[in-house]
């Protein structure tokens with residue numbers, strides 16, 4: 001459902017027609033959409049939401065929030081951004097960061113409400129979906145340690161330049177669709193995802209080392 | 214499908230957006246009734262978040278040509294403030310929260326930026342919404358030169374700080390050592 005929208009909406013038909021300048025196209029596409037969204041264009045909002053929704057949901061899942069609640073909070077985050085735009089409170093739209101921050105905000109609010117309920121002994125009254133997957137994981141996500149980052153960078157340096165390039169394109173925070181990454185590097189979407197899985201495997205190992213020490 | 218459980222690869226494919234919508238729906242439904250698989254999905258999501266952090270801390274000018282966005286760091290740092298202040302205002306309007314008063318919250322919107330900013334600030338905003346870990350979270354983020362957002366405060370506007378304390382090498386135009 002959401003995933004299909006994310007995959008289908010933004011860039012699909014485009015990769016063939018302008019393979020020579022996909023980077024600038026993607027850039028323009030995003031900026032144009034942001035500009036229209038700031039002007040209140042609901043379809044532009046929908047396109048931006050489709051493009052960034054997965055990232056917002058994943059960021060909530062990482063905080064131990066159940067998937068149904070994660071979708072609800074993500075929707076709420078977008079609703080608030082649109083509301084702010086309608087009130088003229090948004091001067092610039094920097095996505096996905098703005099949506100991620102808004103969602104983190106809502107998640108923290110959920111967590112605080114849960115704590116208050118727990119203290120008041122009303123745990124049963126909490127909606128089940130508000131219970132975190134793992135109660136030991138707070139809504140706060142800890143940043144990586146310097147050692148973890150150093151190990152990850154070393155692991156990344158051990159990847160081939162093209163694999164590193166794919167990883168950086170896909171994960172640099174702009175949420176470039178995989179089809180767009182593929183168009184830029186001249187590979188198939190499937191190959192891009194294979195590469196991402198390989199890089200993820202290396203980095204996962206690098207990041208996890210610490211826990212064995 | 215996902216019977217009995219998710220494999221790590223299933224979870225990874227979900228995170229990467231590689232599943233079709235039907236499979237995605239089934240996977241989500243399964244994690245709602247299976248704690249083990251919900252945790253597996255969380256771990257994959259957490260790794261994905263960590264990878265963004267790794268990517269944001271990696272020097273890349275040498276390998277990735279990305280003109281427009283990388284110049285907007287400074288503007289972004291200045292603009293996020295009012296926007297999120299608005300977010301906070303909206304929150305306080307819509308959510309009543311009789312919580313404890315937060316010591317040390319500021320009374321006005323404030324963007325603290327040193328004058329000798331590097332040309333490129335990281336565009337990554339780190340939220341430190343949890344009071345119990347806020348201080349260490351903020352310190353850690355500031356040490357890495359990330360933009361820190363403090364969303365808490367009882368009706369006060371959140372505080373933003375931009376730090377120029379980029380890790381050495383973050384702005385280097387050299388390729389990463391092989």
Ligand SMILES: [Zn+2]
Nearest residue numbers: 218219247250
């Ligand atoms: Zn299961």
